[in-house]
Amino acid sequence: MNDLHIHLGGAVPSSVLWEILCDNGLRTEFVDFTSFHDSLTARPDQVKSLDDFLGRYFQVTEEIQSSPSAASVSAYQVVAKAYRRAQVTALELRFNPQKRRRHGLHTMDAIILAVMQGLERATLHYGVATGIILSLGRDLSLEANWQIIDAAIKWRSRGSLNGANGVVGIDMAGPESRSLELSKPWMSEVAAMMETARKAGLKITYHVGESSATGPKGMQKVIEAIHPDRIGHGIELRNATGKQRDALITLLREDNICLEICPTVNLVTRVVPDYATVASFVHDLVGNEIPYCINTDNPYLIHTNLKREYDVIEKELGADATTLLELGTQHAAQHRFLSM
Numbered sequence: 001m002n003d004l005h006i007h008l009g010g011a012v013p014s015s016v017l018w019e020i021l022c023d024n025g026l027r028t029e030f031v032d033f034t035s036f037h038d039s040l041t042a043r044p045d046q047v048k049s050l051d052d053f054l055g056r057y058f059q060v061t062e063e064i065q066s067s068p069s070a071a072s073v074s075a076y077q078v079v080a081k082a083y084r085r086a087q088v089t090a091l092e093l094r095f096n097p098q099k100r101r102r103h104g105l106h107t108m109d110a111i112i113l114a115v116m117q118g119l120e121r122a123t124l125h126y127g128v129a130t131g132i133i134l135s136l137g138r139d140l141s142l143e144a145n146w147q148i149i150d151a152a153i154k155w156r157s158r159g160s161l162n163g164a165n166g167v168v169g170i171d172m173a174g175p176e177s178r179s180l181e182l183s184k185p186w187m188s189e190v191a192a193m194m195e196t197a198r199k200a201g202l203k204i205t206y207h208v209g210e211s212s213a214t215g216p217k218g219m220q221k222v223i224e225a226i227h228p229d230r231i232g233h234g235i236e237l238r239n240a241t242g243k244q245r246d247a248l249i250t251l252l253r254e255d256n257i258c259l260e261i262c263p264t265v266n267l268v269t270r271v272v273p274d275y276a277t278v279a280s281f282v283h284d285l286v287g288n289e290i291p292y293c294i295n296t297d298n299p300y301l302i303h304t305n306l307k308r309e310y311d312v313i314e315k316e317l318g319a320d321a322t323t324l325l326e327l328g329t330q331h332a333a334q335h336r337f338l339s340m
């Protein structure tokens, strides 16, 4: 099984983060592990929206992961847990290196190298093929994002080393509410970044259409400007109608863009009302010959794993569930950025 959409900030067990926090003597509001664990558990009745989700949890986890040793341990634990819980055999881990520099104390190079080393150890110990996707941030300046592109090119994969691939791709993440994809100057600058990365041999994925803030229109703008290899979520396609829907389906199919579906996080952030909605979206993609894969996104914040994500969708897919999930697995293998 492949997990191609999983964030370092949402995939590390709270016990590991707590130990890093204590070992580093970080001053926080948490008095004990129980209150810390509770604060890192995202529940649908507490999360108001995607932006609320991102702001509420990631600032804490990113701060704790902001040192080379913390980043390395965190990356290792993501892979170890994914293998032990769900027998994941290939994992592309994404994170934003600018957000782990502890306000400039550490360099991005040190953070990226530490994550690579953590993944190399995990690959060796568990036999899981790994790759790194560096996330740009909608909430960062263009200059800070260009620096991530430069770092990604510097650390780009030179091929698989016993299954560990180094940096294989670029992502865009962060709050969708500012709808930056609809701003022409911003989008053209980001398109230039992505093109620079692509020319250096990196693949592109992009969080868009995860909520109505970017919606089908944001998806269309991103595809036309960037032609990403994959899209993070894209579940807002289900809300497109008429000519816009036809145009979007044609773009996705002709560009052969794989949609990274993450069922439970869409529920937690109130983007969909239930798993049946996600299953019906999968049927829609199959009917329109658009590739898709199932992923976890933030397994520890939302208490899931890849096996569970397959199970919850399988229950809703109906008679051809096995075939459709197998198709998703094939798409993941075809569209992953890492090599084995």
Ligand SMILES: [Zn+2]
Pocket (backbone or CB within 6 Å): 005, 007, 207, 232, 297
């Ligand atoms: Zn995501």
